[in-house]
Amino acid sequence: MAQPRPARSRALLGDRLAPAVSFVVAVQAVAAVFFIGDALADIRNAGLSSHIAIEAVIALALLAGVAVGALQVRRMWKEGRRRQAALAVAAGALSEVAAQRFREWRLTPAEADVAIFALKGFDVAEIASLRGSAAGTVRAQLARVYEKAGVNSRSALATLFLEDLMTTPLTSREAP
Amino acid sequence: MSGAVHAPRRWDPLVRITHWGIAAAVVINRLVTEGGSLAHVWIGLALAALLALRLGWGFVGPVEARFTSFPPSPRRAVEHVRDILAGRHVSHRSHNPLGALMVYALWASLAVVIASGIAMTGFPPKVHAEGGERPAAASTVLVDEDEDAGEGEGEGEGEAGGESGEIAEEVHEIAANLLLVLAALHLVGVAFETRRGGRQIVLAMIGGKGKIKEP
Numbered sequence: 001m002a003q004p005r006p007a008r009s010r011a012l013l014g015d016r017l018a019p020a021v022s023f024v025v026a027v028q029a030v031a032a033v034f035f036i037g038d039a040l041a042d043i044r045n046a047g048l049s050s051h052i053a054i055e056a057v058i059a060l061a062l063l064a065g066v067a068v069g070a071l072q073v074r075r076m077w078k079e080g081r082r083r084q085a086a087l088a089v090a091a092g093a094l095s096e097v098a099a100q101r102f103r104e105w106r107l108t109p110a111e112a113d114v115a116i117f118a119l120k121g122f123d124v125a126e127i128a129s130l131r132g133s134a135a136g137t138v139r140a141q142l143a144r145v146y147e148k149a150g151v152n153s154r155s156a157l158a159t160l161f162l163e164d165l166m167t168t169p170l171t172s173r174e175a176p
Numbered sequence: 177m178s179g180a181v182h183a184p185r186r187w188d189p190l191v192r193i194t195h196w197g198i199a200a201a202v203v204i205n206r207l208v209t210e211g212g213s214l215a216h217v218w219i220g221l222a223l224a225a226l227l228a229l230r231l232g233w234g235f236v237g238p239v240e241a242r243f244t245s246f247p248p249s250p251r252r253a254v255e256h257v258r259d260i261l262a263g264r265h266v267s268h269r270s271h272n273p274l275g276a277l278m279v280y281a282l283w284a285s286l287a288v289v290i291a292s293g294i295a296m297t298g299f300p301p302k303v304h305a306e307g308g309e310r311p312a313a314a315s316t317v318l319v320d321e322d323e324d325a326g327e328g329e330g331e332g333e334g335e336a337g338g339e340s341g342e343i344a345e346e347v348h349e350i351a352a353n354l355l356l357v358l359a360a361l362h363l364v365g366v367a368f369e370t371r372r373g374g375r376q377i378v379l380a381m382i383g384g385k386g387k388i389k390e391p
Binding site: 029066071074 | 192226236
């Protein structure tokens with residue numbers, strides 16, 4: 001089946017950033033081992049000096065960077081999961097609302113299908129090819145959906161659902 | 177339309193990076209670098225850093241990455257085997273109990289490989305040969321390999337200086353071989369789980385696409 005189109009651009013900044021920050025953290029961890037090793041070797045060879053003190057500071061800074069970066073990754077990852085869960089709740093709620101409305105309006109199964117595709121943003125030709133029916137049929141079914149719902153356009157139809165969702169607050173499962 | 181959206185398990189990026197980084201280091205040190213060479217030693221130390229990072233992550237990371245999510249429990253592993261035999265498919269939030277045992281086994285053998293490697297070269301590895309009790313033969317060779325190191329992937333019987341050096345080398349090789357056996361078993365386990373439960377288990381470690389999937 002064709003996937004609904006919009007789901008593409010949902011990756012938000014944090015989702016793309018977390019891997020990048022993780023990568024930096026890993027590189028820093030490796031670099032920290034190298035620097036600590038270098039500093040220890042220098043201390044063994046030449047004793048303490050200002051040069052080595054600077055190296056030690058750098059090594060500590062790298063370790064601190066690893067810790068801070070790791071915590072940042074954890075924060076972004078949790079945030080991403082939370083958003084995903086919220087989206088799942090919203091999606092579940094929306095489909096519940098849709099099913100409820102469709103029952104109230106006494107849509108036939110075919111009309112309900114067409115209505116869902118219309119809400120997802122497919123145009124008449126696309127719906128027709130998805131359902132394997134003629135464009136004229138789809139247009140007629142869509143007209144009946146609008147009539148039963150008491151609206152006269154696709155956007156008005158969509159607004160009905162949005163209204164429902166905005167007046168009933170979504171209950172999120174848990175927000176750690 | 178069910179509309180139920182399931183978020184498939186996906187490892188966080190730090191787990192993925194350390195996993196693939198360690199895997200790459202093991203493969204490179206086995207197949208490419210020569211045992212005892214400078215590259216071999218530094219790649220091993222980089223591996224140690226990644227392992228340390230992962231172990232630290234096991235305390236502070238997201239829930240799935242924490243040790244508490246996959247305790248080493250033979251009892252649960254047996255239960256898991258029963259599930260498999262009965263054809264039940266129980267989904268686990270983190271590693272499945274058998275996988276958890278494998279994880280700890282891999283980490284333990286990695287730790288032994290790292291520790292015995294460091295025992296041979298010292299830390300920091302004696303890059304500057306002066307003053308070292310075991311002068312490097314060539315400038316890039318930290319551990320003396322046998323002169324006729326033509327066999328295998330350059331892992332002949334080295335003759336490190338001293339009794340303890342020899343023991344360390346012996347341990348290093350045994351643990352490295354054990355590591356490879358475990359890694360092979362790990363791949364078999366993944367292949368088995370993939371056949372049983374689909375490609376999700378692989379995708380979880382690759383990441384990227386497939387964040388939200390409809391059942």
